[in-house]
Amino acid sequence: MPHDNFEWISARLRNSTQPNAAFGDSHVAAVPDYNTADFVNLGIGATTIRKMDQRVRYYFGKIKPGDVIIQADPHLFAEYRLQARGDYVPENYSEPRLRIFDPQHRGFMLGYWSAFLAKGQLVKKETTAYDQLWGTANKLQETPSPATRNDQLMAKPQAGGTPGPLAEATTNISTPPTPPAASPSPTSIEPPAPEPDSETLAKFNAFMDYEISAHTPVTDFRTRDEAGIYRNLIKFLVSSGARVCLVNYPVDRHYRVRADVIRTFNEVREFYKEVARENHIPYVSFWDRFDDPSMFQNTDHVNQNGSPILAKEARQACFDHSKS
Template sequence: MLSSISSSSLVRLAVLILTLPACVLGIEAYCHLSGRYAATTYYFLKNAAFTDPTNAVFGDSHVMATSRIPGFSFYGWAGEQPEELNTLVRYFYDGTKPGKIIIQADPQWFGKYHEQRQKFVTQRNLISRRFPSVLTSAYYWETLRPNLVASGYDIANQIISQAAADDASPLRTRATAAEKKWVELFSQPHFNWTWLSPDEREDLTAVRVQEQNPQPDFSRSAAAAEFEDAISRLVVRGATVCLFRTPVTQDYLRMTTSIPDSRFAEFDSYMNEIAHRFKLRHVDFRDLPRDFHDTAFANSDHLIDRESSAVWPLAARACFD
């Protein structure tokens, strides 16, 4: 009797041992193949886990995750914050020696629109590079059940920020209407910023500049400490680091000098000081051999796709040649 029970238990244990790996492999395959994992969030995590970070570009939605420089991987997340940048630097280069690195050097790193923004690029959300299974990511686990029962959600990446719901100023009201029009037009072929009227572009740019104005005392903030620590870590590890200021429209540049409590000039001085302190090359988009008319832009500070593909190789040459 005992022998029979023992044999039966062993069979069940063997079945369990064989079934568990199959289930894990099945879930892993589902997470790679299901259309529910096509959202930007999942793509960013897989891009970070399964690409070579030796030569890389870091930033926010101006960078994203599509490589636009041969031999470089791009690691940008919409609305990325300096702490997330530092998390990525640790994630990649605690185990990999960095080569040529471009870091976006834009004022929105310290913009006030980060105040209520939840961080997505965290150690627990990233996929382990030592054991590269998506199931090592907390984000995959936390969204697995809703996706399996067909109640997962899509995450839309909008490169124009939503105005605060409780701000009913005339500018915000006009900008909200202009933004709705922008959303309707953006997906159409050959869209560019000039499809909106000058007044609409003016309102949307004004909101954008206000949101990206660096916060007071940003250079002494925790965000600045994270930004500088990321750069220091790269330099110590032997990286050749370049800071690159990405393109914006002429209206955007004009407004940075005219809004109340503008700290854009303070940011420029801060970035120059960072470049001097760490002995880095600092490239401004205005130094590139290219004209930046409004037709090159999708909004006041994002290039349309084909322009972005043309500009990044120019930035790489300015950085490293």
């Protein structure tokens, strides 16, 4: 439980009384610099529109809202983030409860017990393999090489495609802003030998194609329940007196060059702009804010360099003031 993301966010929702807050998934959680004396980051990985709606309504059911940033990213309307009507199980944020009935736990009870009996613990170490692959690919691009290397890195994705296991593994890369420190790897383990450039680039392109395929919004997103839920969420906040701002978070150039040629990415951004206009609130896009890879921990999450810049600029653009 101390390492569980839901335990972390539910405790934060229960205990925080800060009226100024940011909500969303791992793109939001990757900006820990939102956390200041007068602002709180309530983002966490794997947050869907339905979950964001429930968390916002719960949180501002106990306090009056102030400045509120709501995530407005295209991938929130990707198929893996949408649910059929009636499938969503409401979250329970209360402290005294039977965890085995929580939606995020009850389907994995057999696996939990198997892991516990086999290993004596349930702590899972997050993989950084995809972050490392992304970093290696960027270094290859920076190294003087034939012109074809840049073309290979920025290759356009094939039309269509079905998200595979790789995509599923990369969708929730970021952890909460204050995760426990990971134990260092034993120094006796030798790192794997460097792979030839062509093999690394092939893996990187496969990784990016899966990532974009998984994140591509569905063509009928306007008719999905989540579109109405999102609109009503913003209306709820505005009617409650909140100063609301919709924010599109940054992605790196490898992500953008693929996503920008897919029609539905832009159509979803237009949807967010419409919602903003309807409610007379700002929509701020940081989609192409950073080209420098040193601002990212991977293809679509900022790191410790990008976080303070993004937190400051988002609040300034949204609410006409800068906080540190």
